[in-house]
Amino acid sequence: MxxxxxxxxxxxxxxxxxxxxxxxxxxxxxxxxxxxxxxxxxxxxxxxxxxxxxxxxxxxxxxxxxxxxxxxxxxxxxxHLFDNTKPYPGVIATLRLLPQKKAIITNKPARFLPTLLKKTGLLPFFDVYVGGDTLPNLKPDPRIAYYTMEMMGAKPETTLVIGDHHTDMMLAENAGLKSVFCDYGIGKDGGTLPTFRISFFNDLINIV
CATH class of the missing domain: 1.10.150.240 (Putative phosphatase; domain 2)
Known part of the structure; x- marks a missing residue:
C-alpha cells in the first residue's frame, strides 16, 4: 500500500x-x-x-x-441539500475497497457536513472531516492539511490529496504532499501539476 x-x-x-x-x-x-x-x-x-x-x-x-x-x-x-446532490458514480463502491484512513477537507461550511455526509452514505467511510470554518484559514493554506494529518496520525510521505480544484492541488503542493486531480469534477487545475490524474473515481484504486 x-x-x-x-x-x-x-x-x-x-x-x-x-x-x-x-x-x-x-x-x-x-x-x-x-x-x-x-x-x-x-x-x-x-x-x-x-x-x-x-x-x-x-x-x-x-x-x-x-x-x-x-x-x-x-x-x-x-x-435543499439533497434535492439533486449525490455521490459520483463509483464513489461508494470504491471507498468500500480502500482500507486507508480517510478525511474530508472542504471549504464548504462545517455546519452542512454531518447531515450531508450521513444522507449521501459517505459518513461511515471518514475518520475526520474539516469544513471551511473549522479553522480561520481555507484551502490552499497548508495548515489545514497539517491539522487534519495530526488528528489522523498521518505522515507526509504516505498521505495523498484527492480533489477537482486548483486549491486542492495547491494545498498538496504547499503541504509537501502528492495529489490526484479528478478530471470528472467541476473544477479546473489552474495550471497546477498534480502527481496523478483520474477520469473516473474508481481509477483511484490503481494509484493508492
Missing part, C-alpha cells in the same frame, strides 16, 4: 452538488429581482468557500448586501 492516509475534497470530487448550489444562488438572485445564472457558470464559482461563491455570483449587483445574500442562500441550501 503506497498511501496510508487519503485527504479528499468534497464538492466535485465525492459529491455532485452543483445543481443544489446553483439553485440556492438563483433563489437568492430571484429574491433580489436578479436574473438567474446558468448552472455551468455557478460551477466555475465553486471551490473557494461560501464568501467567494456569493461574491462571484452577485458581482453584477454591487449595491446588494453580500452578508444578506449569503444568509438567504445558506438557509435555502440547508433545506
Amino acid at each position: 503506497k498511501f496510508t492516509h487519503l485527504l479528499f475534497d468534497l464538492d466535485g470530487t465525492l459529491l455532485d452538488t452543483v445543481t443544489d448550489l446553483a439553485n440556492a444562488i438563483n433563489y437568492t438572485r430571484n429574491t433580489f429581482k436578479l436574473s438567474p445564472l446558468p448552472e455551468s457558470l455557478v460551477a466555475t464559482y465553486v471551490g473557494d468557500g461560501i464568501q467567494k461563491l456569493i461574491e462571484r455570483s452577485f458581482k453584477d449587483a454591487p449595491q446588494l448586501s453580500l452578508k444578506e445574500a449569503q444568509e438567504i442562500a445558506g438557509k435555502h441550501y440547508n433545506t
Whole structure:
C-alpha cells in the first residue's frame, strides 16, 4: 500500500452538488429581482468557500448586501441539500475497497457536513472531516492539511490529496504532499501539476 492516509475534497470530487448550489444562488438572485445564472457558470464559482461563491455570483449587483445574500442562500441550501446532490458514480463502491484512513477537507461550511455526509452514505467511510470554518484559514493554506494529518496520525510521505480544484492541488503542493486531480469534477487545475490524474473515481484504486 503506497498511501496510508487519503485527504479528499468534497464538492466535485465525492459529491455532485452543483445543481443544489446553483439553485440556492438563483433563489437568492430571484429574491433580489436578479436574473438567474446558468448552472455551468455557478460551477466555475465553486471551490473557494461560501464568501467567494456569493461574491462571484452577485458581482453584477454591487449595491446588494453580500452578508444578506449569503444568509438567504445558506438557509435555502440547508433545506435543499439533497434535492439533486449525490455521490459520483463509483464513489461508494470504491471507498468500500480502500482500507486507508480517510478525511474530508472542504471549504464548504462545517455546519452542512454531518447531515450531508450521513444522507449521501459517505459518513461511515471518514475518520475526520474539516469544513471551511473549522479553522480561520481555507484551502490552499497548508495548515489545514497539517491539522487534519495530526488528528489522523498521518505522515507526509504516505498521505495523498484527492480533489477537482486548483486549491486542492495547491494545498498538496504547499503541504509537501502528492495529489490526484479528478478530471470528472467541476473544477479546473489552474495550471497546477498534480502527481496523478483520474477520469473516473474508481481509477483511484490503481494509484493508492
